[in-house]
Amino acid sequence: MSVKLRQNAAIANESTLKDSQHILFVLSSIDDKNIPFKDNLVIKLKRIKSKFNDLNKTPLTIELPNGGVASYVILDHQLNMFQRHTLLRKAIKPIISEQAENIDICVFGEEAIKEAHTCAAYYVVTVNAANLPSRKKEHKPNALKCVTIHGYKATHDYAYVNARVAGNTLCRELTITPPNDLTPTVYRQKIAKLASENGWNHKEYDMNALKEMGAGAFIAVAQGSEQQDAAIVHLTYNPANAQKHIAIIGKGICFDTGGHNLKPSKYMLGMHEDMNGSAVSLGILLAASQMQLPIKLDCWLAIAQNHIGPNAFKQNDVITALNGMTIEIVHTDAEGRMVLADTLTLASREKPDVMIDFATLTGSMITAVSDRMSGVITNRSELATKATDADSESGERIVMFPYNDDFDSDLDSDIADIKQCTLEGDADHIHAARFLGKFIENDTPWIHTDLSSANRKGGLGAVESDTNGFGVGFGLALIKRLIN
Numbered sequence: 001m002s003v004k005l006r007q008n009a010a011i012a013n014e015s016t017l018k019d020s021q022h023i024l025f026v027l028s029s030i031d032d033k034n035i036p037f038k039d040n041l042v043i044k045l046k047r048i049k050s051k052f053n054d055l056n057k058t059p060l061t062i063e064l065p066n067g068g069v070a071s072y073v074i075l076d077h078q079l080n081m082f083q084r085h086t087l088l089r090k091a092i093k094p095i096i097s098e099q100a101e102n103i104d105i106c107v108f109g110e111e112a113i114k115e116a117h118t119c120a121a122y123y124v125v126t127v128n129a130a131n132l133p134s135r136k137k138e139h140k141p142n143a144l145k146c147v148t149i150h151g152y153k154a155t156h157d158y159a160y161v162n163a164r165v166a167g168n169t170l171c172r173e174l175t176i177t178p179p180n181d182l183t184p185t186v187y188r189q190k191i192a193k194l195a196s197e198n199g200w201n202h203k204e205y206d207m208n209a210l211k212e213m214g215a216g217a218f219i220a221v222a223q224g225s226e227q228q229d230a231a232i233v234h235l236t237y238n239p240a241n242a243q244k245h246i247a248i249i250g251k252g253i254c255f256d257t258g259g260h261n262l263k264p265s266k267y268m269l270g271m272h273e274d275m276n277g278s279a280v281s282l283g284i285l286l287a288a289s290q291m292q293l294p295i296k297l298d299c300w301l302a303i304a305q306n307h308i309g310p311n312a313f314k315q316n317d318v319i320t321a322l323n324g325m326t327i328e329i330v331h332t333d334a335e336g337r338m339v340l341a342d343t344l345t346l347a348s349r350e351k352p353d354v355m356i357d358f359a360t361l362t363g364s365m366i367t368a369v370s371d372r373m374s375g376v377i378t379n380r381s382e383l384a385t386k387a388t389d390a391d392s393e394s395g396e397r398i399v400m401f402p403y404n405d406d407f408d409s410d411l412d413s414d415i416a417d418i419k420q421c422t423l424e425g426d427a428d429h430i431h432a433a434r435f436l437g438k439f440i441e442n443d444t445p446w447i448h449t450d451l452s453s454a455n456r457k458g459g460l461g462a463v464e465s466d467t468n469g470f471g472v473g474f475g476l477a478l479i480k481r482l483i484n
């Protein structure tokens, strides 16, 4: 999708907007007096027994005299980015749902806050106007061709917002794609195409290579599929001006049946989205290269499926991971930490400055924080502050969890170096992180992201679709903080 952008420094009025059919009014305070079509707005506010000030909690959409529609929202000073994005999403929803071709964003208020408000509004409009895969015969695609900003003219063309939108959209496209349309084979082909289009270095470790290397943790999961098409894919973006070396790692389970510890149907439905962590990583890589960030970015994708079958791994199996550690299998549905273990080892051997992984990993993280936010665990306290700052900037919310070593005793095994997990599952999100940490070499600084908010019914923050691409914005904001 390529949307044309026009920027107009003049404040919008009824005459400049007389031909506009789809308008978003972004007001900065409850004091804005001269907003266009105020009479029509006041009539509707009266009708629904609402007040002007309520627009900072509930955006309102009105019919315009020319037959168009306009939404009004007030972005208060005290609101954080998540709250602003949420209000803007609600405001733009009735406009996007009409397959608008042209949208006018009219910004009001003090000069100092206009840049931030325009950025947020432009992001929320364009990310929700992206087209996602649909197999419906009657599908009505979004048709946004042009966005005109009134009331603020930036010195840039929002290329970094466009890059974030491209990354988020790629993440959602891949995640939503049905599992019969995104097998590991197809996924690997798509990744190879993206790599050649974007000039990324591309290398694959297929099943034969991984067996030879001794990547037993990854193999344990992937051996259960009839088609032996799993692989660890390694992509690199490496510009000449790279200042730091960062690795991102994504869980890419294209379908998760749970394996021999089979999921019940209620919990298996939707498990084609268990590759979301790899899609988040690809989204970040795409956006970072479009933004031309001065970093070397390694992207490691653990792509496999978790199937039942005669060759599938089972409880009490003991396998040897790439780093030589033996693992006692406790639950075949805890496959994510298995494929990630060897992938983290490979990533850490390249000695990056920081590693960040993304994975739809544990149900206990959803129990802990719901699907409204995601959980983050790190082996460095200074990285926790950067992660919290990245939440504030991106509007993608995270909660920090501890990484205390006394949890390790729960993973003691009688027969192997470590147990894969426990069956109690109370603190499985922390156990999973403690487990994963054992496979990182060179004491590499590391941030683990458990994507509990990858899918929330009715959307989340800026994004209206259930699958919301959480992690792309957070990851980009975090990486920008790691450069400095």
Ligand SMILES: [Zn+2]
Residues within 6 Å of the ligand: 256, 258, 306, 332, 333, 334, 335, 336
């Ligand atoms: Zn699983």
